[in-house]
Amino acid sequence: MTQQAVTANLLGDGRVAFLTWDGDWSDNVADSHIATSDEESEWLLETAQRAVAAQVAVDPYLIEIDASSGSAWPVQRREQIRAAGPTGTINTLSDASVDGLKRVA
Amino acid sequence: MYRYDAYDSQLVGERVAQFRDQVQRRLDGALSEDEFRPLRLLNGLYLQLHAYMLRVAIPYGTLSSEQMRMLAHIARRYDKGYGHFTTRQNIQFNWTKLEEAPDILTDLAKVEMHAIQTSGNTIRNTTADPFAGVAADEIEDPRITCEIIRQWSTLHPEFSFLPRKFKIAVTGAYEDRAAVRVHDIGLAMQRNEAGEVGFEVMVGGGQGRTPMIAKTIRDFLPKDQLLSYLEAILRVYNLAGRRDNKYKARIKILVHELGTEVFRDQVEAEWEQLRDAGPNLDSAEVERIAAFFDPPSYEPAETSGYNAKLFEDHAFSDWARTNVARHKQSGYAIVSVSLKPEGEAPGDATAEQMDAMAEFAERYSLGEIRVTHEQNLVLPYVRQSDLYALWQGLRTQGLSTANIGLISDIIACPGLDYCGLATTRSIPVAQRISRLFANLDRQHDIGELRLKISGCINACGHHHVGHIGILGVDRKGEEYYQITLGGRADENAAIGKIIGPAFSSDNVVDAIETLVNIYLEQRYDGERFVDTYERIGQSPFKEALYDAR
Structure with missing residues (x-):
């Protein structure tokens, strides 16, 4: 199977977040817990649903991840933009996001 | 401008308090x-790609300087320092925090603004000609009608859960600057043979995946019977609209499936039941509302200084040619302020620019600003003698681009950079086209060319009615762009026709340049791009695009 991670928006501020190895949420996709089996993906989603029940996250879902470069990066363009921020208004991006932006095709 | 009465203030105040409680819960x-999603959507709060997005209503696109300052404050205090003016004359803030949304609504209420009915299957903000009240070709100020519709439609219990969203646009002038023919209902003011004022009523226009031009179901509706007639239309739609299929739920599909005649007969039959007992306003109430839109006391204006500057300053003259329109009052001008500077996101304005516009409005335009569906701003009451000073001020804020109606005055939806529905990006394509045609002399030579870009089939970027339309389509993860030609949003509205296979993101901007070059080769004197297209047809453009491939 392809490698997967879980993303969601945080309830309070709406920001994009990725489920991390320690069960917390990070705004950096590189911190994502990468699932390498269907069972692990299912477990990640169940973990995310507990965050939904705890009023931490909203609408979690699995995304495909490419970690071949040593750092996790979404496969789909939509998810790349969610990870890096808008591509058309660079001035609004953080420095960290600009690094990600360079990788958006 | 309209000012809230006690009912408005109570309604908005109570709604803010309700929403604060809902957010806390x-x-x-x-x-x-x-449970919460429909409640937040009733207050204009979406969860988009990156964060919550708050869409704030700007009734018929009219803003006071005080309101613009509040929008600047919200952009600065709660967002990332900018806002996005939309094709519905509204503004969107893209980085709203749920925790702060009630505070934003509280701040908006202080200046008589809200986000009610900017989402959901309700009657949305009624839009209007941005030159309302000052256009030289106007019968009456359409904002009086818009305000009456606003009061009638706000929290209307029968029309709060329609089959789909519902958009109404009104123009009081012959020249259609409000795109009324691509709205669910378009109202175009007319005079009948007796000289009475009423409306041509058009129904079933719209864009999206099934674009349609609205059909006229009444050539002349007396003004005082507008609300009962609107109620009859909405009632027919509410009962018969397709609730079984989201993609067939807009009124345009109902009108199309029934046929214009049958739909008209149903509306007229319903109206017969309503017209005497319906919600029509008495003349005193209309006069009360109309008084808010009385023309200001115009001062005798000096014009010689303006005319001299036109000769002296080439850049000012270029700006005046595209961004200054004729005012109904001698000595005054209507100024369109472009939110499309070279290489920037169409419709975006920073908090500093909003504050500056408030300042310019107070100094030069009786404190009033308009928002256009083409994502620009308008100062409607500028003395010609103030134009040069205003232009110099706009230059210091990056607001003086002389491109209104030209190829870089692009409508673009937020696209995949912000929108949860989009499948491709719009803004970067607009920015690349803007940069390619950055030379203003070249743009002025090309002349009027309405270019519109949508990042998905929902067509929020109005690509169907662009002289050149660009629709982004996703193909196995790659962004492609389909080009349409010949669309129009004006009084001769038309849906553009697809010219051929879509172009890759790398090639689409070159394709636009090819189209422009064919126009320049083929045009007659005085012809705009769309005129040449209508005269020579698709073939020359198509051959230039595809034969060499």
């Missing part, structure tokens, strides 16, 4: 997301 876990 969501954060506390008393409301699930499924």
